[in-house]
Amino acid sequence: MTVLVTGAAGFVGFHAINALLDRGETVVGIDNLNAYYDPALKQARLDHLKDRPGFTFEKMELADNEAVLALVDRVRPDRILHLGAQAGVRYSIDQPFAYANSNLHGHLSVLEAARHLGDDLKHLVYASSSSVYGERSAVPFREDDVTMQPASLYAATKLADELMSSAYASLYGIAATGLRFFTVYGPWGRPDMAYWLFSDAMFEGRPIKVFNNGEMERDFTYIDDIIAPLLRVLDDSPARGHHDVFNIGGASPVKLMDMISTLENALGMTAEKIMLPMQAGDVTRTYADASKLERVYGYKPGVRLEEGLGRFAEWYREWRQREA
Template sequence: MGDPVLVTGAAGFIGMHVAERLLARGEAVIGIDNFNAYYDTGLKEARVARLLARPDFILVRGDIADAPQVMDIVRGGKVRRIVHLAAQAGVRYSIDNPFAYERSNLAGHLSILEAARHNAVTHLVYASSSSVYGARPLTGEGFREDDPTVSPVSLYAATKRACELLSASYAHLYGFPQSGLRFFTVYGPWGRPDMAYFRFAEQMRRGEPIEVYGEGRMARDFTYVDDIVDGIIGVLDRPPAQGGHEVYNIGDSHPVGLLDMISTLEDVLGMRAEKIMRPMQAGDVPATYADISKLHALTGYKPRVMLREGLERFAGWFARYRPRAA
């Protein structure tokens, strides 16, 4: 077993799944998470309990914006690879809580960069977001990594683009390889309760109407979490050349209309939702659509789980586990 991999945001949705995959292939993992109250901490505790059952997992309850603590973890754990997923998520939440994003996304990313450059880290893989593309209309072609990213429509998007620029500068100045992943909409078991599919499922179970923003005309590139993990691990194993910084889209490349997603969710849950149509909310974008050719060329990445199958898996988990974590 080699040096441990540091996974930030290990109690999060994607972080837990990444840590599980690394552990399953024989890696040691150090996870850090601050268990903030942005959503139900019980769900985060339930996720991390799965990881703590593994002997090769170490959990640190800490804040990535605490630069000295991050430095100590990387140095003391002899970490050489980092998967940096911790961030303050949520487009709408950023409108009322901007300083949470300044701390977690900007100061936190800078803490990771500083720890990496001072401790011979050989590859930093970090989470960016499809939101950096802004309010682009949905066309027949997916968003490409070289498309303009100069018009963010939310503070969240602005912080994610800023993190990309910080990483590009650190790769140039200090020479350690970095890969940024622009995530498109990720869903599946153990997901985030603030995401639309999860929120709709809970409201439908309670017999409450659901609010459909953008009057149902939005489309999202829904990507099942196992496919996302395939891409993350594939990139982690293939760092750029020394001093290189690459950015990759990681999505499904099959955008689905919001109303179509709701219809599929109704089918797999065996429920029907009363829908209240609402206008687009501030900070939202009308559509996301990933061109994944660059990631495919590097890793052979090809999503395997289509929306219906993925939502069926989510529904099975939701019926079994969500009542315990609620």
């Protein structure tokens, strides 16, 4: 049995592959190693994986549907964990076609690969995002909320991925599940996210940029609280043609200024703050109702922000020393 993991050099992909290998799975990972953020971090993640028994890596563009089809025809995975995508809300304003290429064409390539595998594929699990909910005052966010007003192109592509997946499940009998991630953080994380940007600024003596004058909330979810339920979902074998989506989040939003204070304590530093207005494409709050995931898969997040940022801070110091 083989699991195909897209976005293998990404934050969640790296942790998911480690967990799969820990339990003896055979994993084929693909990634294009693009330069949206430092490719050295992506390569470092791969370096930790490359010598592990059961893992092979292919550098590949997801939008190259012929290459993706040839790969799945060769390795015949029984499950696909599709995490590869162009991330970032603000980057989608400047580079919209990167999102069309990776998140629309790339996602379609994966769906076609799943169609090609037919009965051999037990489950396609893919990453969606809390961004599909857009700006809303009613909280917490529930999977049955109407999600037709995304605040960014990134969010629109993730919503489109859900719709395409639903169509393919119905048309071709694919068992597919989308996971709406809520602000995942932790060691080996993404340098474009606020907690990492703030850490860089504090270590380098620069002020941090605090948008919407700090009047924001995020449902931070520690990476370990993502990976455990993700594997439980991946292990499931839903009926053919079944498509569903689940929130996967901490279900405990934190005010931005409280997150900054927690990060300052974890790093033992104090940030100089520049207060700025809201950025285009951003939203005021995210807040997951994770009761559906708990009911179906027993999901219970367990890592509080103080503990999670403490673990990140410890890793981050080591990373900076390694890269110095």
